[in-house]
Amino acid sequence: MTDTARKFIETYERERTALPAADLGWLKAHRDAAMKAFAKAGLPHRRLEDWRYTDLARVLDKASLAPMPLHKGDVSVPDAQAAVRVFGGIDRHIVTIVNGQLRGDVSLPDGVSLLPLSDVLAQPWARALVETRVSKTQAADILALNTGLMRGGLGLHIAKGVKLDKPLHLIYLVADDGAVHLRNLIQLEEGAEATIYESFVGTGSYFTDHATSLSLAEDARLTQIRVQDEAPAAIHLATLSATLAARTYLSSFTLSLGSALSRGQTFVRFDGEGAEAHINGATALKGRQHGDQFCITDHAVPHCTSATLFRTVLDDASTGVFQGRVIVRPHAQKTDGRQMTNALLLSRDAAMNAKPELEIYADDVQCAHGSTIGELNSEALFYLRSRGIDEQTARQLLISAFLDEAFKTVPDEPAREGLRELAADWFRLTEKESA
Amino acid sequence: MLEIKNLHATVGGKEILKGIDLTVNAGEIHAIMGPNGSGKSTLSYLLSGRDGYDVTEGSVTYKGQDLLALSVDARAVAGVFLAFQYPIEIPGVTTMTFLKAALNAVRKARGEEELDAPRFLKKVREKAKPLNIADDMLKRALNVGFSGGEKKRAEILQMALLEPALAILDETDSGLDIDALKVVSDGVNALRSPDRAMIVITHYQRLLEYIVPDVVHVLSEGRIVRTGGKELAGELERTGYAEFAA
Numbered sequence: 001m002t003d004t005a006r007k008f009i010e011t012y013e014r015e016r017t018a019l020p021a022a023d024l025g026w027l028k029a030h031r032d033a034a035m036k037a038f039a040k041a042g043l044p045h046r047r048l049e050d051w052r053y054t055d056l057a058r059v060l061d062k063a064s065l066a067p068m069p070l071h072k073g074d075v076s077v078p079d080a081q082a083a084v085r086v087f088g089g090i091d092r093h094i095v096t097i098v099n100g101q102l103r104g105d106v107s108l109p110d111g112v113s114l115l116p117l118s119d120v121l122a123q124p125w126a127r128a129l130v131e132t133r134v135s136k137t138q139a140a141d142i143l144a145l146n147t148g149l150m151r152g153g154l155g156l157h158i159a160k161g162v163k164l165d166k167p168l169h170l171i172y173l174v175a176d177d178g179a180v181h182l183r184n185l186i187q188l189e190e191g192a193e194a195t196i197y198e199s200f201v202g203t204g205s206y207f208t209d210h211a212t213s214l215s216l217a218e219d220a221r222l223t224q225i226r227v228q229d230e231a232p233a234a235i236h237l238a239t240l241s242a243t244l245a246a247r248t249y250l251s252s253f254t255l256s257l258g259s260a261l262s263r264g265q266t267f268v269r270f271d272g273e274g275a276e277a278h279i280n281g282a283t284a285l286k287g288r289q290h291g292d293q294f295c296i297t298d299h300a301v302p303h304c305t306s307a308t309l310f311r312t313v314l315d316d317a318s319t320g321v322f323q324g325r326v327i328v329r330p331h332a333q334k335t336d337g338r339q340m341t342n343a344l345l346l347s348r349d350a351a352m353n354a355k356p357e358l359e360i361y362a363d364d365v366q367c368a369h370g371s372t373i374g375e376l377n378s379e380a381l382f383y384l385r386s387r388g389i390d391e392q393t394a395r396q397l398l399i400s401a402f403l404d405e406a407f408k409t410v411p412d413e414p415a416r417e418g419l420r421e422l423a424a425d426w427f428r429l430t431e432k433e434s435a
Numbered sequence: 436m437l438e439i440k441n442l443h444a445t446v447g448g449k450e451i452l453k454g455i456d457l458t459v460n461a462g463e464i465h466a467i468m469g470p471n472g473s474g475k476s477t478l479s480y481l482l483s484g485r486d487g488y489d490v491t492e493g494s495v496t497y498k499g500q501d502l503l504a505l506s507v508d509a510r511a512v513a514g515v516f517l518a519f520q521y522p523i524e525i526p527g528v529t530t531m532t533f534l535k536a537a538l539n540a541v542r543k544a545r546g547e548e549e550l551d552a553p554r555f556l557k558k559v560r561e562k563a564k565p566l567n568i569a570d571d572m573l574k575r576a577l578n579v580g581f582s583g584g585e586k587k588r589a590e591i592l593q594m595a596l597l598e599p600a601l602a603i604l605d606e607t608d609s610g611l612d613i614d615a616l617k618v619v620s621d622g623v624n625a626l627r628s629p630d631r632a633m634i635v636i637t638h639y640q641r642l643l644e645y646i647v648p649d650v651v652h653v654l655s656e657g658r659i660v661r662t663g664g665k666e667l668a669g670e671l672e673r674t675g676y677a678e679f680a681a
Contacts, residue, residue, distance in 0.1 A: 393536060397528050
């Protein structure tokens with residue numbers, strides 16, 4: 001076991017009576033079991049196939065982090081941060097979460113309840129979400145750590161048929177060094193609808209261990225758009241575990257720009273027919289950044305659709321990873337499952353690891369997957385330059401065009417425009433630094 | 436405007452141009468004809484600054500400056516334009532976005548103000564109309580899924596917008612049916628001007644019935660082997676290039 005894993009276990013031993021809702025018997029037993037499983041498995045490392053390209057154990061050991069303190073001082077919403085500004089022009093509800101703790105009040109319409117994690121755990125729907133294990137994979141095992149140590153985060157419940165009037169913007173700000181374990185529990189009842197924006201920002205050297213447990217009841221619809229722009233020294237792990245009932249719609253998009261090391265994990269399980277999941281993202285890295293996206297869509301029932309597209313741009317000596325799996329269970333006929341990853345390398349020192357997989361046990365399905373890794377097309381660059389466009393602008397045009405295929409999957413138009421602009425800023429900055 | 440002296444160039448170590456001499460003055464249209472492999476496209480790419488062509492001897496002077504010392508985009512903003520034989524498809528970049536970036540780059544270099552969106556749109560539509568280019572085509576990704584004729588018309592649109600001093604048309608007639616050829620030629624002829632020179636590179640005489648040149652050169656084995664008036668094109672059409680073959 002690594003030092004960091006041992007420290008996490010010690011933290012749990014020391015603080016378990018002080019953790020949120022520690023008096024709930026079922027939760028205590030659940031946490032104990034989770035930490036026992038964690039103690040057995042330890043932190044994930046590259047000898048595990050699902051973590052083949054990302055050595056979380058080693059990186060966390062090097063970072064040597066203490067548990068995150070509560071942040072005492074005032075913290076204002078960091079409007080200036082690009083990851084927050086990206087949604088700036090959009091009328092929305094804003095909730096700020098500092099070091100895992102909810103700050104301030106937000107006034108939400110009837111039928112929508114948003115509370116700190118500690119206040120929702122006693123509710124039956126929250127318990128069901130905590131106890132649901134969406135994926136039994138090596139990748140999902142790390143959730144045990146979050147289950148044991150979760151102390152920040154929130155619960156969001158939207159009642160049957162209620163449509164959230166405007167997007168809900170969750171801003172996660174980390175203001176101190178240390179490890180923060182956040183859990184969001186999100187339940188959309190039948191026919192409920194919502195759009196959630198999430199911005200991850202912070203300063204210093206810290207580990208964000210963020211997990212979302214999501215359940216969409218029949219006919220519910222959720223659009224989620226995330227921007228991960230954590231501090232340059234941060235380690236970011238975000239896991240979305242979703243169960244989708246019949247005729248539900250989930251669209252989840254992640255723009256990943258920040259952190260020294262980041263890993264986004266998405267586990268989707270279809271529990272009812274006629275549901276669709278769109279899991280997409282764009283990643284742009286430079287320096288020695290490492291960014292990993294791991295995605296499993298599990299078709300356990302027939303007639304569901306999943307589509308995954310991740311596009312990655314890598315500059316300098318950065319490393320990108322995509323590991324994905326579409327599972328089609330024996331009875332899941334008429335499944336439509338698609339998965340694509342494309343990477344653009346801007347430097348000879350950048351590296352991309354892509355491993356898309358299909359596991360198909362049904363015979364009447366449409367599934368496709370693909371992966372490409374390439375560099376900027378020199379013919380296209382020459383053509384643009386031959387019309388007077390300078391080299392830097394020509395490169396930006398081609399890189400933006402490459403990422404735009406991913407941005408096109410974002411169903412929310414104002415947010416899509418914001419994402420495009422944010423990505424364009426990234427290139428301008430990067431090209432200036434390397435010029 | 437353009438003076439090429441004793442130009443020798445190699446591609447991948449193989450000598451393709453073996454001593455070209457060519458002077459083109461403002462207001463003139465020069466046709467360069469020749470069989471496949473004679474060096475026509477090499478000459479056009481070399482003038483536009485494409486990588487992979489090494490000049491081993493000679494010089495190219497454009498408006499008094501050493502053209503070969505300029506980068507690809509510097510040549511373009513200085514007024515050199517190549518209409519490609521095979522325009523490149525660029526997925527994800529709309530024709531409109533591309534045209535705006537190109538026009539504003541060239542305007543900026545000329546010390547003119549950049550055009551805002553409405554004024555740009557007006558200008559593009561004005562130039563696109565005679566070429567039968569509809570808005571729908573401008574919204575599509577550049578050259579992606581364009582027919583052969585659409586690609587060539589898009590090239591002429593770029594030329595009309597950028598108003599180059601020296602335009603090089605590389606096999607602009609290839610892949611065009613007679614109607615498309617007419618539209619493209621009309622577009623080119625509309626750009627004839629005492630301040631502008633053009634080099635029309637073609638394998639066939641057909642194009643030169645529509646774009647009538649002042650001077651015709653025959654390129655063979657990397658050298659200009661004959662120069663004459665526009666009647667030379669007709670003569671070549673009858674006799675073929677056989678007499679110039681090595």
